[in-house]
Amino acid sequence: DDTIKLLAIDLGASSGRVMLGIYDGDTLRMEEIHRFANIPVQIRGQLYWDVLKLFHEMKQGIQKAHRMFGQLQALSVDTWGVDYGFLDKQGQLLYSPHHYRDQRMAANSTSMEALLPPREQFALTGNQPSLINTVYQLYSDLQGNVDLIQTVGKILMMPDLFHYLFSGIAVAEQTIWSTSGLLDAASSEISEEVFNRLGIPTAIIPEGVSAGTVIGLVDPEIQAELGIGPMTIIAGASHDTASAVASIPYIRKGEAAFISCGTWSLVGMETLEPVVTDQSYEYGFTNERCFGSTNRLLKNITGLWILQECDRNWAEAGEPVSYSEMVQLAGTLAQAPAIIDPNDPIFSTPGNMPQRIREYCVKTVQPVPHTKAEIIRVILESLALSYSQTIDELEALTETTIRTIHMVGGGIQNELLCQLTANATGREIVAGPAEASAIGNIVVQLAAIGIVEASAFRDIVARSYTPVSYHPAIVKHS
Numbered sequence: 001d002d003t004i005k006l007l008a009i010d011l012g013a014s015s016g017r018v019m020l021g022i023y024d025g026d027t028l029r030m031e032e033i034h035r036f037a038n039i040p041v042q043i044r045g046q047l048y049w050d051v052l053k054l055f056h057e058m059k060q061g062i063q064k065a066h067r068m069f070g071q072l073q074a075l076s077v078d079t080w081g082v083d084y085g086f087l088d089k090q091g092q093l094l095y096s097p098h099h100y101r102d103q104r105m106a107a108n109s110t111s112m113e114a115l116l117p118p119r120e121q122f123a124l125t126g127n128q129p130s131l132i133n134t135v136y137q138l139y140s141d142l143q144g145n146v147d148l149i150q151t152v153g154k155i156l157m158m159p160d161l162f163h164y165l166f167s168g169i170a171v172a173e174q175t176i177w178s179t180s181g182l183l184d185a186a187s188s189e190i191s192e193e194v195f196n197r198l199g200i201p202t203a204i205i206p207e208g209v210s211a212g213t214v215i216g217l218v219d220p221e222i223q224a225e226l227g228i229g230p231m232t233i234i235a236g237a238s239h240d241t242a243s244a245v246a247s248i249p250y251i252r253k254g255e256a257a258f259i260s261c262g263t264w265s266l267v268g269m270e271t272l273e274p275v276v277t278d279q280s281y282e283y284g285f286t287n288e289r290c291f292g293s294t295n296r297l298l299k300n301i302t303g304l305w306i307l308q309e310c311d312r313n314w315a316e317a318g319e320p321v322s323y324s325e326m327v328q329l330a331g332t333l334a335q336a337p338a339i340i341d342p343n344d345p346i347f348s349t350p351g352n353m354p355q356r357i358r359e360y361c362v363k364t365v366q367p368v369p370h371t372k373a374e375i376i377r378v379i380l381e382s383l384a385l386s387y388s389q390t391i392d393e394l395e396a397l398t399e400t401t402i403r404t405i406h407m408v409g410g411g412i413q414n415e416l417l418c419q420l421t422a423n424a425t426g427r428e429i430v431a432g433p434a435e436a437s438a439i440g441n442i443v444v445q446l447a448a449i450g451i452v453e454a455s456a457f458r459d460i461v462a463r464s465y466t467p468v469s470y471h472p473a474i475v476k477h478s
């Protein structure tokens with residue numbers, strides 16, 4: 001058996017998965033090995049990651065994969081952006097990392113922005129200021145907490161933290177750090193200016209590595225515990241969005257935008273350089289790093305989160321709606337009774353989402369959706385409309401003509417959303433792959449260990465998965 005077997009460990013908003021990628025020299029096949037809950041833990045009003053339980057589940061997944069498929073070459077972890085944990089000076093994890101939907105930043109944002117106004121944050125880092133960013137979280141943690149400042153040895157972004165737990169080696173991988181609000185836009189190195197202004201010591205940042213770097217091996221004790229042989233740890237494109245974008249089988253790259261469709265919708269384009277202008281700031285775009293060091297110009301749109309929260313609410317009331325039922329229900333209507341702005345702050349925190357949608361419609365003097373079908377249709381059409389506006393802004397910012405939109409991620413299983421996006425944007429939608437983050441994670445690993453050229457990793461995806469096209473059903477009204 002001369003196939004290459006690699007594990008992608010992908011942590012998403014409600015679950016984590018250990019996915020096996022099997023590459024036979026031509027195509028890639030993915031197998032889900034282990035799926036586990038990833039539920040943040042609330043403790044007296046604060047929201048935390050359940051790190052130790054997640055690490056336990058990851059080990060279970062590795063052991064299971066090893067039993068089923070034999071020796072595996074390497075693994076890499078990807079997670080959502082912005083969250084991190086602290087190590088003390090002896091290298092022990094200090095406490096369970098906070099989750100970005102925790103609320104502690106609100107109390108500190110004014111004093112932080114006095115030192116570093118939002119516009120300057122953007123000019124220095126290319127990152128759109130947002131309370132969830134690492135820079136706001138870190139400032140809140142350290143602000144006035146002299147004990148903590150003295151105790152912290154290193155700060156590790158979540159994928160780096162899991163890689164550290166496996167290997168004992170601490171690095172700062174660039175794609176995940178590029179979501180922090182702490183890197184210099186032009187160089188992707190630590191922004192000394194940001195750290196100086198906020199009085200945060202740069203010594204707590206580990207050595208930087210680019211996406212696709214071999215870090216080391218799974219610690220021998222963990223190998224023995226799991227009964228596995230040596231396994232390489234790779235810092236991949238460890239921000240899940242960087243991995244998702246690495247999985248796009250571009251048809252016409254220069255004329256293509258992407259929508260990575262999950263809990264968040266990330267609408268953007270790959271560019272050679274960061275786009276840091278007044279216009280990109282005002283539109284609300286951010287700049288992040290891709291595997292291969294290109295730039296990702298994108299906007300965060302509060303995505304299927306709104307639907308997921310509705311679903312949670314209905315399930316709690318004893319009326320769960322399956323994914324396919326949602327699509328079917330929304331398809332019974334010809335059009336949405338109202339339109340919401342998915343990025344309105346009212347939709348960003350957990351809660352009674354159907355009620356908030358109704359309140360929003362009352363406030364904006366629109367017909368109020370009552371049935372599940374109406375609510376789902378409002379969400380999907382509103383998402384499609386905000387995608388369309390963002391695509392127009394992208395064209396203006398990059399002075400390009402976007403002809404194709406690649407949609408990737410779990411959200412593309414919602415065929416109605418794909419079709420509504422084709423209709424709203426008036427463009428061809430090329431949908432796939434759905435397992436974008438896990439597949440991107442694997443192809444970057446293949447490049448990291450030298451199995452494919454760094455320029456050819458997308459070809460593997462194109463050979464292995466056939467996307468589905470959606471064409472606009474109606475002419476776009478402007």
Ligand code: LFR
Nearest residue numbers: 079080081082240241264300
């Ligand atoms: C998507 C994502 C986005 C990031 C958001 C919060 O999963 O990683 O790219 O802005 O989550 O970290």
